[in-house]
Amino acid sequence: MNDRTPAKAVTLRDVAAHAGVSPRTVSNVVNGFAHVSPAMRTKVQASIEALRYRPNLLARSLRQGRTGHILLLVPDLTVAYFAELAHEVVERAGELGTTVMVDETGGDAGRERAMLDDAAESSWVDGVLLSSLGLGSTDLDGMDLAGMSTRMPVVLLGERTASSSLDHVGIDNVAAAHAATTHLIECGRTRVVALGGNGGPIDATSQLRLDGFNRAMTAAGLPVAGRHVGTPDYSRESARAVVTDLMDGPEPPDALFCFSDDLACGALRALYDLGIRVPTDVAVAGFDDAGVSAYLTPGLTSIRQDRTAIARSALEMLYERKSGHELPPRDVTVSYELVVRESTNGAAVTRRS
Amino acid sequence: MNDRTPAKAVTLRDVAAHAGVSPRTVSNVVNGFAHVSPAMRTKVQASIEALRYRPNLLARSLRQGRTGHILLLVPDLTVAYFAELAHEVVERAGELGTTVMVDETGGDAGRERAMLDDAAESSWVDGVLLSSLGLGSTDLDGMDLAGMSTRMPVVLLGERTASSSLDHVGIDNVAAAHAATTHLIECGRTRVVALGGNGGPIDATSQLRLDGFNRAMTAAGLPVAGRHVGTPDYSRESARAVVTDLMDGPEPPDALFCFSDDLACGALRALYDLGIRVPTDVAVAGFDDAGVSAYLTPGLTSIRQDRTAIARSALEMLYERKSGHELPPRDVTVSYELVVRESTNGAAVTRRS
DNA sequence: TTGAAAGCGCTAACAT
């Protein structure tokens, strides 16, 4: 009655009292159930408006056991690919009335595992989407994933980890890398070098891309020995440093296939600083087709994954698993596309010569 | 007792029963309260481990009225600045044990308002961080913000909207734009053009940056009339198109001050395609210092906001307001820095000549 | 220091 009542929330019972009906009826109206007489419905609606009632979603979730939230785990949002993936997930989830909690793993397998474990028990989310670079099959084996995934739906985004018992969606990394490499070879390059994946135990994604690279090279009768150079991480800076060294070496490459656009970006910068022309002297291809890649100079040839399909499929799988309990782990493969720009075909640079 | 019991969650009562104590005692142990005898504590701990008990955070939040979640609203995660801001917020929040829900507004004032309204009632989050371009002072006036902000703490990130009754944290956009413009002028440029802000009702941030630009130009005795060119949006593509036209016009600029790095990136690309040298013919400065900007060719001069401080202050203000109810709206100003690279000083390009 | 019991606000059996 007092306008300055200290912010006591209006509850469903208050509405029921105001309308002179039972909580049950109010609930029915709020949730749009059938079997409510029009008269009742309007009366209750009026009370809802009058009291400015808003259902407490926390309470509803506690009762129903589902929250309408999912957790997205990515290594690092400052990496364009993951930001763009997050964007896509947020958009698709929004269409489904689901909101997305985002957390960063730093790409560290231990942290990924810990955060997954945590999420599995957390009751905050209906499921988890994990985009992982670092989590190789070895790590997955070590986890009690079977037990976890029965309680909490988990979908792996991006990398294919054969041994996993989790759902997975991504592109065929081997084929995509094969396509990019073949493109470089068809541009007349012979001393192609693959760039990416940390020097030590290589992550699953890099391994697959390296496989594709090796196959394409071998198929073309080119040697693969010493044709892969690791980077300490996936940063632009590491690529820049590595490429600077590489071009100073005994047998400098005439093409670079980078396992991400960030790496390619660092490579382009290194070549620019060395006064090496792209693609005239060295052709460069990347992976992921970050938004900025078309605007680099020269524009970067890259592999574009169908991120929309990744996000959409992942969410579908999540909610399917939430219902049908005992599905076997599924693998969804979405399409990719080789986007050719100046960094490999020379169109933009011939303009200058 | 049966290993295949269908995933019934272990509750606090189960632990209590197992340990032969009351729920109260278990709760005390879980929450690390004092006044629990060591013997009791170890006994309860043992039961917790034995049953692999995990507290239901949903129930806890329902009871306590706080969730440990915040909502971050940004226009678009594919824009590097917002992704990097989100990264910073997620990191800082993580240090506080808070998780971040992310949603995208598309920069649309209507959507921003709707999502704020929604969040204010939602009980899912302890507060909202809103990073807004589109929400000008006009829109804020139209909202019932006073009423909202008493229920739900809201902190505005990035732009200063004078009329707002909400907390705000950001840099001094006028001073920063002034600094960037002055830098261009000191590089000997006279036909400087400011680029950004949609053509119609300009957003608050762009307006402030434009003010700083105008002041610097005027202070240097340079004309400001016709020296601002709007872009349809903040995309690289719009800048590219606008700059292409601009350079074809009657009095082409010899410097561009872009209101974001994305715009600058599009501008650089347009100049590259036109065969115009940067910075020899045209100097370019951006705003936000996106991670990629140092790797563009030439490297982009830009204004770097202290994003860490923005995130940290915003979270502090949020939780202060959650406790002390009746604080007046506060304005926190964090530092910025002009990062000079080749796009304005020519260092990298002289290498080529 | 620990126990008993009352809710937080909602939904869904069960009853009418």
Next chain:
DNA sequence: ATGTTAGCGCTTTCAA
């Protein structure tokens, strides 16, 4: 078609 009621799992007065 609507009312009654028992919880979801937790915290937290109030007692002891």
